Amino acid sequence: MKREPKKLDRYFFEYTTHAAKSTVDEAIQRAKAVENDTDKERRLKVHECCACFYLRSKIGGAAMTMQPCASCNVDQMYGSTCTDVLCLACAQKYSLCKHCGGDLGMRIGRRVYPISDVPSEQPKPAGTGVFLLPLKKDHEGQK
Ligand SMILES: [Zn+2]
Numbered sequence: 001m002k003r004e005p006k007k008l009d010r011y012f013f014e015y016t017t018h019a020a021k022s023t024v025d026e027a028i029q030r031a032k033a034v035e036n037d038t039d040k041e042r043r044l045k046v047h048e049c050c051a052c053f054y055l056r057s058k059i060g061g062a063a064m065t066m067q068p069c070a071s072c073n074v075d076q077m078y079g080s081t082c083t084d085v086l087c088l089a090c091a092q093k094y095s096l097c098k099h100c101g102g103d104l105g106m107r108i109g110r111r112v113y114p115i116s117d118v119p120s121e122q123p124k125p126a127g128t129g130v131f132l133l134p135l136k137k138d139h140e141g142q143k
């Protein structure tokens with residue numbers, strides 16, 4: 001493949017300069033939004049961590065997609081291939097991000113996760129309830 005060189009006229013320079021400035025401005029706005037959690041109410045309503053809510057693009061392929069919740073195994077229907085790890089009820093129950101499954105508050109020091117006791121290679125039987133362990137308070141189970 002061979003491309004033609006860009007035509008360096010006034011329009012080119014103004015367009016590329018504006019595009020660069022918009023990219024930087026948008027990055028700063030997003031950084032401020034995530035730092036200040038500016039839309040916290042709506043974020044908690046959809047039960048997503050700050051990364052998923054403010055920063056991760058959720059553009060998926062245009063195909064209705066069915067995926068079971070990783071915890072309760074109940075089928076969830078999505079309008080695109082951009083699916084969530086958990087259903088809303090399980091995300092709320094275990095204080096996890098519905099979309100990525102990480103801790104809702106991005107607490108990297110969280111000691112207790114609701115870990116499935118079913119090895120991940122084994123398919124979960126359909127419709128047999130919750131496989132995640134009950135969520136304990138973080139101070140429990142330490143030491
Ligand atoms: Zn679920």
Ligand SMILES: [Zn+2]
Nearest residue numbers: 049052097100
């Ligand atoms: Zn997330």
